[in-house]
Amino acid sequence: MTQNIIVIGAGMASGRALEHLFDAGADVNVTLFNAEPRGNYNRIMLSPVLAGDKTYEEIVTHDAEWYEANGVTCRFGERVASVDRAAKTVTAENGDVLPYDKLIFGTGSNPFMIPLPGHDLDGVIAYRDLEDTELMMAMGPQNKVVVIGGGLLGLEAAAGMAARGVDVTVVHIMGHLMERQLDEAAGYLLRKALVDKGITVLCQANSKEILGHDGKVRALLLDDGTELPCDLLVMAVGIRPNVALAAEAGLAVGKGIHVDDQMVTSDESILAVGECVEHNGAIFGLVAPLYDQAKVAAQTILGEEAAFVQKELSTKLKVTGCDLFSAGDFADAEGREDIVFRDPGRGVYRRLVIEDNVVVGTVMYGDTADSGWFFGLIRDKTDIAEMRDTVIFGPAYQGGAPVDPLAAVAALPRDAEICGCNGICKGTIVDAIEGGAGDLTAVRAVTKASGSCGTCTGLVEQVLAVTLGDDFVLPGAQPICGCTDMTHEDVRRMIKSQELKSMDAVWQECAWKTRDGCHVCRPALNYYLIADWPLEYLDDPQSRFINERKHANIQKDGTFSVVPRMWGGITTPDELRAIADAADKYDVPTVKVTGGQRIDLLGVKGEDLPSIWADLNDAGMVSGHAYSKGLRTVKTCVGTDHCRFGTQDSTGLGIKLEKALWGSWTPHKLKLGVSGCPRNCAEATCKDIGVVCVDSGFQVGIGGAAGMDVREVERLIDVETEEETIVVIKAMTQLYRENAKYLDRIYKWMNKVGLDWIRERIADPAERDALAARFDLSQTVYQKDPWAEHAQKKAAIYRPVANLTLEAAE
Amino acid sequence: MTDWIDIAALDDIPQRGARVVKTRQGCVAVFRTAADEVFALDNTCPHKQGPLAEGIVHGSAVTCPLHNWVISLETGLVQGNDEGQVATYPARVEGGRILLDTTFLQARTAA
Ligand SMILES: Cc1cc2nc3c(=O)[nH]c(=O)nc-3n(C[C@H](O)[C@H](O)[C@H](O)COP(=O)(O)OP(=O)(O)OC[C@H]3O[C@@H](n4cnc5c(N)ncnc54)[C@H](O)[C@@H]3O)c2cc1C
Ligand code: SF4
Ligand code: FES
Numbered sequence: 001m002t003q004n005i006i007v008i009g010a011g012m013a014s015g016r017a018l019e020h021l022f023d024a025g026a027d028v029n030v031t032l033f034n035a036e037p038r039g040n041y042n043r044i045m046l047s048p049v050l051a052g053d054k055t056y057e058e059i060v061t062h063d064a065e066w067y068e069a070n071g072v073t074c075r076f077g078e079r080v081a082s083v084d085r086a087a088k089t090v091t092a093e094n095g096d097v098l099p100y101d102k103l104i105f106g107t108g109s110n111p112f113m114i115p116l117p118g119h120d121l122d123g124v125i126a127y128r129d130l131e132d133t134e135l136m137m138a139m140g141p142q143n144k145v146v147v148i149g150g151g152l153l154g155l156e157a158a159a160g161m162a163a164r165g166v167d168v169t170v171v172h173i174m175g176h177l178m179e180r181q182l183d184e185a186a187g188y189l190l191r192k193a194l195v196d197k198g199i200t201v202l203c204q205a206n207s208k209e210i211l212g213h214d215g216k217v218r219a220l221l222l223d224d225g226t227e228l229p230c231d232l233l234v235m236a237v238g239i240r241p242n243v244a245l246a247a248e249a250g251l252a253v254g255k256g257i258h259v260d261d262q263m264v265t266s267d268e269s270i271l272a273v274g275e276c277v278e279h280n281g282a283i284f285g286l287v288a289p290l291y292d293q294a295k296v297a298a299q300t301i302l303g304e305e306a307a308f309v310q311k312e313l314s315t316k317l318k319v320t321g322c323d324l325f326s327a328g329d330f331a332d333a334e335g336r337e338d339i340v341f342r343d344p345g346r347g348v349y350r351r352l353v354i355e356d357n358v359v360v361g362t363v364m365y366g367d368t369a370d371s372g373w374f375f376g377l378i379r380d381k382t383d384i385a386e387m388r389d390t391v392i393f394g395p396a397y398q399g400g401a402p403v404d405p406l407a408a409v410a411a412l413p414r415d416a417e418i419c420g421c422n423g424i425c426k427g428t429i430v431d432a433i434e435g436g437a438g439d440l441t442a443v444r445a446v447t448k449a450s451g452s453c454g455t456c457t458g459l460v461e462q463v464l465a466v467t468l469g470d471d472f473v474l475p476g477a478q479p480i481c482g483c484t485d486m487t488h489e490d491v492r493r494m495i496k497s498q499e500l501k502s503m504d505a506v507w508q509e510c511a512w513k514t515r516d517g518c519h520v521c522r523p524a525l526n527y528y529l530i531a532d533w534p535l536e537y538l539d540d541p542q543s544r545f546i547n548e549r550k551h552a553n554i555q556k557d558g559t560f561s562v563v564p565r566m567w568g569g570i571t572t573p574d575e576l577r578a579i580a581d582a583a584d585k586y587d588v589p590t591v592k593v594t595g596g597q598r599i600d601l602l603g604v605k606g607e608d609l610p611s612i613w614a615d616l617n618d619a620g621m622v623s624g625h626a627y628s629k630g631l632r633t634v635k636t637c638v639g640t641d642h643c644r645f646g647t648q649d650s651t652g653l654g655i656k657l658e659k660a661l662w663g664s665w666t667p668h669k670l671k672l673g674v675s676g677c678p679r680n681c682a683e684a685t686c687k688d689i690g691v692v693c694v695d696s697g698f699q700v701g702i703g704g705a706a707g708m709d710v711r712e713v714e715r716l717i718d719v720e721t722e723e724e725t726i727v728v729i730k731a732m733t734q735l736y737r738e739n740a741k742y743l744d745r746i747y748k749w750m751n752k753v754g755l756d757w758i759r760e761r762i763a764d765p766a767e768r769d770a771l772a773a774r775f776d777l778s779q780t781v782y783q784k785d786p787w788a789e790h791a792q793k794k795a796a797i798y799r800p801v802a803n804l805t806l807e808a809a810e
Numbered sequence: 811m812t813d814w815i816d817i818a819a820l821d822d823i824p825q826r827g828a829r830v831v832k833t834r835q836g837c838v839a840v841f842r843t844a845a846d847e848v849f850a851l852d853n854t855c856p857h858k859q860g861p862l863a864e865g866i867v868h869g870s871a872v873t874c875p876l877h878n879w880v881i882s883l884e885t886g887l888v889q890g891n892d893e894g895q896v897a898t899y900p901a902r903v904e905g906g907r908i909l910l911d912t913t914f915l916q917a918r919t920a921a
Contacts, residue, residue, distance in 0.1 A: 516826065516844045519866035519873035519880075542826040546864040546875040554875055558861040606861075801829035801840060802817040804915070 003301070006090055006100040007032045008080045008245070012423075013274030013290040014106030015040030015061055020298030022070045028301070030072045031098060033090075036129055037077035039067065044287060044423065046133045050160030053497045056130060063766035083249035085267050102301055105246055105257055105265070105272035109239035109285070114148070118210030123217035124233045127157045132234075139232060141165035146220045146230040148207055150177040152315070154236035155194065162199050169200040169228055171207060171220065181315045181326040185342070185349050186365040193322045193347075241276045241283055256283045261307040263297040273297045282310060287423040289313070292415065312379050314371070314417070323364075325371040328378045329353065330361030341392045352392060357385045369458040370394035372409050372418075380411070409462040418463060419449035419456045426463060433467045436754040440464065441489045445739060446757045481520035483512050488524065488741040495528050501536045503529065503543065517543075524742035527629065530665055531737045534778035547627035550798070551786045552609055560609060561602040563626035564616050565662065568636045568654035568674075569597035578619030586612045596633030596671060598624050610795035613787035622662075622785035629743075630665045631672070631733075634658040635683065639676030639693070648693035650676035653722055657691075660726055661733060663783035664775070667740040667749070670733065685713045688746045689729055698725040702732060702758070703747035711747050714755055717762055728762055731771035735761055738774075812900070814909040820846065821906070828863040828872065833915055838899060839863035840908060841883050843870055848908050849883035850901040850915075856881075856894030 005028050007014050021028055045059035067074050075092065082091045089097050111126030113119050125132045136157060139145055143166050147158045150172030158168045176187030191201050208223040210233060219229040241256035252258040252266035256278030263271045273293045275284055284290060292308055299306035314327035330353040341350040348366035352359050359377040373395045377384065384391050414427030424447050432446040443460055444450055450460045479485050491510055500506045506525055517525065522543035529537040541549045552560035579599055583591050590602040604612055625632060634657045639650030654674040673684030674691040684690030686704040690713045697720040701713030719725050735758060740749035750758060761767050823829050823842040830837040830853050839853035839862045847870065853863050860876030870883045880889040886896040900911040
């Protein structure tokens with residue numbers, strides 16, 4: 001029988017619980033309330049949103065289509081006002097009364113606001129949700145902000161705003177930052193790193209009063225009399241489980257809502273998950289255990305046996321540029337000893353806390369590469385008596401029988417968290433690798449692991465090594481070229497995360513070794529900048545290969561070939577006449593039909609290019625981009641118009657596709673084909689993107705090639721309508737534009753990220769539409785005919801800058 | 811003896827770009843670097859006569875558009891593992907104008 005489930009709070013924990021329920025095919029009817037006016041999103045990614053590395057859309061975990069597909073009734077922006085356990089109903093704010101069979105509390109936490117005088121002034125906020133984040137994002141270099149609280153959250157807020165140029169002061173009451181995760185020495189190093197980022201840090205500073213003006217915050221007053229002026233004051237001093245509603249309903253509540261190992265509260269029809277929960281005296285503030293709880297809760301509802309077990313936790317700081325790790329317990333206590341290692345020159349600090357020859361805690365700063373190994377020692381309670389002298393140096397220094405540094409990673413359980421920023425655990429990464437993601441880039445693309453702050457890159461590589469065994473080649477990190485040590489992927493990430501919008505900025509920030517790059521990196525950078533910042537970046541012709549700079553193919557004798565566009569392969573007698581006339585007029589020695597059904601005029605002199613284009617333009621033709629790393633042609637068959645087998649108008653679709661996609665720049669050339677039936681006369685199955693029309697709709701395949709490699713496409717998705725086909729192909733093209741390495745054709749890129757990953761992106765309607773929208777945006781800038789532009793405005797550059805033949809004759 | 815002649819404005823050539831000057835003995839490529847230095851070289855790659863003026867200019871070198879040989883604009887020498895040299899001619903900038911030395915240009919067929 002269908003169970004009626006009501007969920008209070010669309011947070012990270014409840015979202016995960018619903019996923020488990022639906023994945024298991026549970027027969028449930030879900031109503032989801034959320035006080036925030038939106039659905040589930042990845043709250044921990046608010047920091048990258050604040051820092052400008054991500055947009056809100058990118059951190060949404062469940063979108064409207066997902067809710068609809070799973071039949072979830074969404075009541076976002078609506079608070080649950082009360083619960084009547086006897087009647088088994090909840091009452092919404094507007095008075096609606098809804099019955100439930102099972103109720104799930106996922107109400108999270110409330111940020112704690114210190115009740116200082118002035119805490120209710122305008123401009124005093126917490127750091128918890130998108131609204132808070134947006135207020136912080138509105139700050140710029142002209143603003144001053146004070147953050148109270150030097151813990152993880154406060155520092156992320158401070159670093160995020162500092163990255164936007166905001167003048168930020170962190171006020172912390174304790175003697176050093178993050179005192180719950182770090183010892184004094186590591187806290188000192190962290191403080192130094194933050195100060196280097198331009199953040200002012202005041203420790204042992206006691207806030208006394210928040211001063212306002214016209215109801216709005218003006219400054220923070222410390223008890224030593226210091227006044228810190230500010231336009232915004234962020235309080236990030238802690239959270240309290242949000243239990244008011246549960247307590248009113250009469251559930252057993254301590255610090256949080258009491259639950260048993262099955263996540264059931266004191267009422268057997270009511271479960272609770274997430275930060276609002278108290279389990280065996282513990283409350284929770286990190287995602288990893290919440291995800292475990294979510295799974296258990298789903299299993300409980302499904303009637304399966306499951307029990308939530310608390311595990312050892314570790315912390316990594318996400319603030320970019322601060323490599324920091326802590327795990328276990330590192331407080332001083334009787335019977336505990338420390339082993340400390342410092343290398344002030346490199347800013348490296350490591351401390352192990354040992355009790356009875358077992359490591360119980362660790363704090364690392366500056367070099368956290370071995371953190372997985374140390375965490376393993378803690379988790380497994382390894383006896384370190386034998387390696388006591390060298391344990392601090394890490395796995396590489398364990399003499400005798402050499403300790404395999406990978407053994408620790410191999411021993412990690414599947415649910416060990418590897419990437420803190422994104423909450424990705426080892427199992428997810430292993431699955432991705434087994435699904436075909438064969439290197440770091442691919443794992444990053446498929447799972448997002450190590451894609452945010454990157455501190456776990458080393459760990460992810462170790463997981464790769466362990467999973468792939470002999471197949472693993474440690475990325476000899478192929479740099480783009482001799483001008484840099486960075487890979488294409490590294491540079492792409494830098495361009496995005498640091499918002500590098502000019503070639504100079506890339507050279508500067510990525511420490512290029514040459515003055516202005518070379519013929520290998522410059523075209524790649526020019527492409528990446530265009531793809532990522534279509535509106536802001538100005539195309540640099542001098543960083544393009546001659547074919548693209550002069551919009552024609554250079555031939556071996558220095559002449560060029562010219563190919564006008566013929567939409568979908570269709571032409572007219574008038575166009576043919578114009579082409580013939582142009583061939584005569586400019587002494588074109590060879591006229592050839594290309595493999596993509598277009599006409600190629602070969603052997604045109606460089607000086608003549610602007611005039612031959614002008615003539616072809618006059619006849620209504622535009623550049624065919626036969627020279628570009630961009631959309632070349634859409635090859636078509638005759639389809640329903642004439643063919644007795646045609647199921648759809650393949651020519652018409654080819655024309656529409658070519659009109660939608662022409663002019664776009666892509667990592668490599670892009671060729672499309674559309675066939676009207678499986679007889680496939682347009683050879684659509686060996687194109688980068690191919691469409692085969694069938695009775696029921698359109699089969700879209702990708703990754704075909706018929707060049708140096710010959711490959712058949714793999715089926716990406718089947719869709720019913722022409723409109724959908726076009727959106728899918730736009731989205732597909734944009735995904736390729738945003739992710740592939742320059743000069744990788746789709747099939748090469750597909751081999752790296754895996755078809756499944758691509759398919760998931762394209763199958764997800766929200767992601768698909770967002771990709772297509774970004775494609776369209778770029779087209780507003782780049783869909784233009786370069787021939788017309790050059791023939792009119794730049795004809796001069798095709799001519800010699802001076803002619804001395806006459807002079808010499810004198 | 812030198813005989814400087816004004817062939818064009820510096821701005822007629824884009825930074826990191828080149829244009830050709832036609833002479834009776836064939837084309838000479840005039841390059842302008844990012845630092846606004848100018849160089850004049852035969853517009854012919856020693857490999858298979860690729861038109862150097864169409865190449866990508868970087869640092870003080872150009873990459874031939876046909877097969878990516880890299881040629882020093884200062885010496886005309888081919889860089890890296892390949893071998894060969896392109897003739898170079900005196901060139902300079904004065905008051906925003908590019909000057910070439912015609913005596914050298916004309917002497918080149920004789921050489
Ligand atoms: C900026 C930031 C960065 C973080 N970074 C990390 C990190 O790096 N690593 C990590 O592990 N954790 C991090 N956390 C913590 C992590 O986000 C939380 O642990 C997690 O989101 C808690 O999930 P939850 O489902 O319990 O609650 P939440 O995600 O907070 O969701 C609870 C939801 O319930 C709604 N709600 C409350 N009461 C009602 C009601 N009566 N009716 C309807 N709806 C209601 C709330 O509006 C809220 O949307 C971070 C948190 C923040 C704010
Ligand atoms: S692919 Fe099918 S519809 Fe198109 S021309 Fe061939 S047989 Fe006809
Ligand atoms: S012709 Fe210049 S590299 Fe071949």
